Amino acid sequence: MKNKNVIFKISITLVSILIISIILLVFLGKKERLGYLSEFKLISSNNSLEYIYDFRIKYYSEVFRNSDIYGVYVDTNKLMEDNNFIKEIKMYNKGGPFGYIISSKIIDTDKNYDIYYFLKVKKEIIFYVISIFLSLIFVYFINNKNITKKYLIYFCIFSIFIFSISVRIYWANQKELLHEDEYFSISFINSQKWPSIDLNSINNTSGKDILKSIMMPDASISGCINDIKELYKNTNDPQISNLYYSFLRLFFIGTDSVNIKELIIRGAILNCIFFLISYIFLYKLLKMLFEDKNEYILFFLIIMSLSPASITFSHFLRPYQMQEMFFIVITYIVIYTIYYNKYSIVNLLLTSLITGFGYLILTSSMLFVFILSFMLFFNYILTLIKNRRKQYVLYPLIEIKSYKIILYYATAFISALLVSRIFYTNFFGMLFNNGDRALTTINFSGDIFKLINIYAFNGLFIFILIFITSILIRKTKYVIDVNKDKMNLVFFIIILSIVYIISSNLISPYKYQLRYSGVSYILLLFMFIIIFSFIESNKKLKYILMLFISIIYIYRITDYNSFFYFYKKDNELDVLKENIPVYMYKTFYYNYVYGYTYSYSYINTNLYYTYIDDEKKLNDITNSNEFYFVIPMKYSNLLFKDIFNNYYKNRILFYDNTYLFKLEKINCN
Structure with a gap:
């Protein structure tokens, strides 16, 4: 019996050491490190306008790299800022070292392109x-x-x-999208109203301001107190009382953020x-x-x-x-x-x-x-x-x-x-x-x-x-x-x-x-x-x-x-990446994603949006050399009008009977 207890205590000690080691590995992996892209392989080209390359991440560190323990996650923003010919970078698998690049010019495959990365302990190890x-x-x-x-x-x-x-x-x-009812919660605690958006007010409006107009956040304590008072009278939600909403409103004190991740974490x-x-x-x-x-x-x-x-x-x-x-x-x-x-x-x-x-x-x-x-x-x-x-x-x-x-x-x-x-x-x-x-x-x-x-x-x-x-x-x-x-x-x-x-x-x-x-x-x-x-x-x-x-x-x-009500962004829908204007003709991107998730979560807060409901106003957007254009399928024939003849039209997406194009003005010189 004593031998069994000794073996058990030794086993518990070893497992405890293993758990502590994993905790240390988690914290060490969070540090941002420098690696580089290599092993480029051209897999596709589009009339000298786009080049698509496979690549692999390599590391300057011999220890902190993709392995059986660690998955690697890259920060693409700095690389794209330093190399403006890179349009998009995607990884094939989360945590994996392989991905592809979409470039507007031929890449020098002998050059090292530095990229920042961090590491996460693989969930299988923890399991x-x-x-x-x-x-x-x-x-x-x-x-x-x-x-x-x-x-x-x-x-x-x-x-x-x-x-x-x-x-x-x-x-x-890890959750990236909100269910429509979660938007209701945020709107009711802040304004006691159903979430809505005045499309006609969107005129060169930032994505951040659009989301604020929907969620109406208020970071102040006085604002929270006033909201709780109004919730006590009537939430205006016919199904839910003030109790949960009041607690949720308290947890939103100190932030006027429209960042989905922050709102989810607070809730x-x-x-x-x-x-x-x-x-x-x-x-x-x-x-x-x-x-x-x-x-x-x-x-x-x-x-x-x-x-x-x-x-x-x-x-x-x-x-x-x-x-x-x-x-x-x-x-x-x-x-x-x-x-x-x-x-x-x-x-x-x-x-x-x-x-x-x-x-x-x-x-x-x-x-x-x-x-x-x-x-x-x-x-x-x-x-x-x-x-x-x-x-x-x-x-x-x-x-x-x-x-x-x-x-x-x-x-x-x-x-x-x-x-x-x-x-x-x-x-x-x-x-x-x-x-x-x-x-x-x-x-x-x-x-x-x-x-x-x-x-x-x-x-x-x-x-x-x-x-x-x-x-x-x-x-x-x-x-x-x-x-x-x-x-x-x-x-x-x-x-x-x-x-x-x-x-x-x-x-x-x-x-x-x-x-x-x-x-x-x-x-x-x-x-x-x-x-x-x-x-x-x-x-x-x-x-x-x-x-x-x-x-x-x-x-x-x-x-x-x-899990139910757990939504991740669809990479095929999350495409508004480039810093160019977004024009929307008689639509707001698309209505729903997965049936119950609004497209609000796909709004890029750094871009500027304009809503157009009159065909005559389309002439105003042709002053831009490059822009995104969102248009319902039933109006897509407008793209063949004379005002768009000088633009190269790249269809990026078709979803929910709505087209998303990227229009680039053709250089006539």
Whole structure:
């Protein structure tokens, strides 16, 4: 036994050294270094107007370069400034050393073209280290029947939290486009208006000023206070109250930036605070349910913290991370109060206050509370039947022995409406509006199973269903080393989550949208306990399965496609790079990208834009020797008018029935 402990301690020490080494490599890689382009190969030319070359990055440093550990990322701006004949530089793969250059002249392939770069540790390396560390923890569980070392458990709990926060901030920093509803959030907190743009006012207007006219940012504290006052009266958003918007507005103090990355990060930090509260109450809930069964506590903390749905809401500037927090908090408070008989006036007021805030987050929180109330009442009826009859069909999952408990929560949940009204003047107006909306969209969609499988269970949902079906057919009895009453509470939470998911799907306006049902997926993950309850006798198999599932969740977070509402810029659309004017005829670039993302994110803040709605005004733009021209397909015949005869027309893009051309005046001398 001593030898095993020594080996374990040595392994933990080595892994800790490895983690520290990776942290050092991350910081060392961030430093900007000088490399150069080489191995040029001409792959295409266009009538001596454009030359396209393949290239490879090489390095002056023998250590800090692209490798199995590091990916290389280049800063192309300085190179293009020093060599104005270079029109564009693109890398074939992110982190790779190979790319191509578009040049207006033949490149001297014997010359070194210096380029600045920095390095990032490859995410695969981080994944492997975490998997090794996690494996050691589970090996320790397998080899130690009595896991009582609190310092190790607390260290693991803290490590899971830090890792979960890091993942959220990392992906928020990688997100490049906003969903249309996120633009709504920014506009409502700053101006209490729907985002809009006065196209006729765009006359040689910088991209930065255009975005400011849409988002209307105000960095001042006084501006923030005034906005919060107006939000308290009416957000003018028929679906969302002032609570989330007020918090988000506070996090935008001190910036009037229209930089998408900065706005996403600020919103993500706020959502991470909500996640912190969720994490604390999630731990308290798990501790209550599983007591000293630390393997279950750690397992559920890992998969719940790394749930794709939860991570999605952390970088989505809408109140869904806040609502997920509310679901966890209210579930814990109600179950804890009933199970341990902790009724009091203070508890009643606290429950009412928290529920009132929950209603303000989103009115769909009322649906969750209603389902919770119904389940409490139903279990009260089952408890009465159980106490009065020797034979009964259904066993109550949570025993409610007095009608006073039902009245207690009825008082708390109904009085919460008054709390909501106190903190938001237009609460009932919002409530009635959402009620009417829900009644007009009642319809069930089978897409909900796809959402659950991908964003809750990472593709494992079908296996859970198969497992449950097989044990029902075989009538297998479960045996688990967890208090029976506590296991009933787990099943209570699972059913609560399932009923909410089905109900929210019925009334949601858009069926294949994660936000409506996804806020309760974190509670649905308790379904994994069903599998463990039937393999409890085989400890090693249970731990191996826990490890396998945990690694799947860790692996899935390395791919941004695992998340909803996560958008990267399309390089084929992000083409306004050169410092020349942009003229738009009866359009504003294009309307949507990916269906729900405005093209605002593609506005180059350094360029100047002009909107034209009159054909006669086209003569004004011919004074420019070079410019971008955006025109809908139905008006494209205008390009063949005499005023454009002296221009070389290079079609750069066709998207959403809109052309983007670059026009260059032909040199007649």
